[in-house]
Amino acid sequence: MSGGLTHLDEEGSARMVDVSAKAVTQRTATAEGRIHMSAEALDAIRAGSVKKGDVLAVARVAGIMAAKKTADLIPLCHPLPISAVSLDLLFESDGIRCTAQVVTSYSTGIEMEALTAVSVALLTIYDMAKALDRAMRIEGIRLLAKTGGRSGDWSAS
Secondary structure: OOOOOEEEEEOOOOOOOOOOOOOOEEEEHHHHHEEEHHHHHHHHHOOOOOOOOOOHHHHHHHHHHHHHOOHHHHOOOOOOOEEEEEEEEEEEEOEEEEEEEEEEEEEEOOHHHHHHHHHHHHHHHHHHHHOOOOOEEEEEEEEEEEEEEOOOOEOOO
């Protein structure tokens, strides 16, 4: 492998990693991110008065759908049998925090699915509320924790 990167072959070409010899274990991943916005946009979302509809309900469904479609979006991701996706959207003083947890029993991790769920949920909020605040800022998308697999458990500090 080139430089220890598992998605490159000996010649440096992209490849999908062969996980057929890896053990199937239960794996979870939790990711988070937030969208910063104006008080006007935040109040409209909280009040349910955004013209496009229920922003949080649509964002939650979009995040869940995105987790299920990650392999279609990220070229070298394996399609995984997802057992569960939960997506929480919490109001903060100047925006909304999104946290997603995704679970599978498979032979490779589910971190990309959790990160994709958060990303698409936040992009959906932006799309639905952009008429109120085009300067919204999506930030801090990161993996918080993962469990299972050969490398074991991990959590952000």
